[in-house]
Amino acid sequence: xxxxxxxxxxxxxxxxDEGAFRTLxxxxxxxxxAFCHHLVRDAARAEELAQDVFVNLYRAxxxxxxxxxxxxxxxxxxxxxxxxxxxxxxxxxxxxLGQDEGAADPxxxxxxxxxxxxxxxxxxxxxxxxxxxxxxxxxxxxxxxxCRFEGLSYxxxxxxxxxxxxxxxxxxxxxxxxxxxxxAPFEAGSFEEALP
Amino acid sequence: xxxxxxxxxxxLDGALPASRVSEVREHLARCPSCREEAEGxxxxxxxxxxxxxAPELPPxxxxxxxxxxxxxxxxxxxxxxxxxxxxxxTAIPYPRLFALAAGAAALSLAVxxxxxxxxxxxxxxxxxxxxQDYETASALGVDSPExxxxxxxxDRLEPGEGRR
Numbered sequence: 183x184x185x186x187x188x189x190x191x192x193x194x195x196x197x198x199d200e201g202a203f204r205t206l207x208x209x210x211x212x213x214x215x216a217f218c219h220h221l222v223r224d225a226a227r228a229e230e231l232a233q234d235v236f237v238n239l240y241r242a243x244x245x246x247x248x249x250x251x252x253x254x255x256x257x258x259x260x261x262x263x264x265x266x267x268x269x270x271x272x273x274x275x276x277x278x279l280g281q282d283e284g285a286a287d288p289x290x291x292x293x294x295x296x297x298x299x300x301x302x303x304x305x306x307x308x309x310x311x312x313x314x315x316x317x318x319x320x321x322x323x324x325x326x327x328x329c330r331f332e333g334l335s336y337x338x339x340x341x342x343x344x345x346x347x348x349x350x351x352x353x354x355x356x357x358x359x360x361x362x363x364x365x366a367p368f369e370a371g372s373f374e375e376a377l378p
Numbered sequence: 379x380x381x382x383x384x385x386x387x388x389x390l391d392g393a394l395p396a397s398r399v400s401e402v403r404e405h406l407a408r409c410p411s412c413r414e415e416a417e418g419x420x421x422x423x424x425x426x427x428x429x430x431x432a433p434e435l436p437p438x439x440x441x442x443x444x445x446x447x448x449x450x451x452x453x454x455x456x457x458x459x460x461x462x463x464x465x466x467x468t469a470i471p472y473p474r475l476f477a478l479a480a481g482a483a484a485l486s487l488a489v490x491x492x493x494x495x496x497x498x499x500x501x502x503x504x505x506x507x508x509x510q511d512y513e514t515a516s517a518l519g520v521d522s523p524e525x526x527x528x529x530x531x532x533d534r535l536e537p538g539e540g541r542r
Contacts, residue, residue: 215436219432228432233443236447237450304430307425307429311429329391330427331429336388351384351388351393352384354387354391355388358390358422359418361425361426362419362422364422365426366421
């Protein structure tokens with residue numbers, strides 16, 4: 183592992199440098215909010231969860247040890263927290279996933295620039311993804327979001343989810359198979375074009 | 379070779395070792411069933427990529443987080459209003475105290491410090507800083523509101539700034 187400037191910032195924060203924490207916030211507030219939003223598909227809930235991540239980071243500063251890259255460490259903190267919260271029974275967790283909210287989260291809808299047909303398609307896709315995520319086992323859900331929305335490599339996902347590379351390969355595959363079944367009406371393009 | 383189902387997704391994601399890539403591609407060339415499955419996987423990945431991006435950070439996200447973090451910070455020893463006034467009263471005459479307080483507040487507003495220093499512990503304990511400023515002013519024998527303003531901002535001045 184090469185030098186990790188974010189880990190250095192976290193260590194500086196550990197030594198009392200609050201400016202280092204601020205820099206980490208500026209770098210990761212948006213990615214953490216987006217990650218939480220991808221996982222729960224609800225802006226208000228995502229904000230609450232993303233704030234929890236930074237509060238937890240703040241509280242855990244004395245226990246931080248730079249064993250992994252800071253980015254994967256932070257995604258791990260966020261994944262654990264979001265999955266724990268989604269496991270909890272209660273109105274907020276059921277609201278976040280599994281219910282078709284229609285236009286309840288206007289922030290996530292396509293922009294006004296899209297035509298009515300595109301907007302309707304976007305809403306239907308959003309709804310299908312929400313239902314898909316709600317019924318995936320939690321590790322598959324996390325693996326899918328980390329891979330498809332956050333762009334993490336399989337190795338990084340293994341670190342975040344504290345599991346092996348073959349396990350990640352299997353998790354991502356099964357979640358993608360489930361997505362293929364759920365999102366068949368939204369298909370376009372061809373497999374050959376998509377290969378890296 | 380049995381059907382390399384799990385490898386199909388890894389192939390799409392560029393996560394297969396090079397040696398395995400050619401094996402899977404050869405299998406795909408002669409297995410319609412795997413080609414069909416691969417096509418479905420590719421389509422799912424494309425559909426997920428077509429989702430609208432996550433919204434921007436909500437307004438006041440930082441402000442709300444700042445409020446939560448403020449609760450996490452260890453608090454300084456509490457000073458009662460009576461003891462504060464008593465200490466200040468002995469150090470600085472009341473008229474000068476009010477001039478100092480008004481000047482420090484005005485300068486703070488003028489330079490927008492509260493907006494910029496959301497994670498700055500000095501801003502979090504501004505009331506205590508004000509007390510320290512009064513003590514400094516007293517120790518330095520400051521006797522005008524202008525000098526008091528400079529004292530109040532000593533820790534924000536660049537070297538050389540504020541000299542006359």
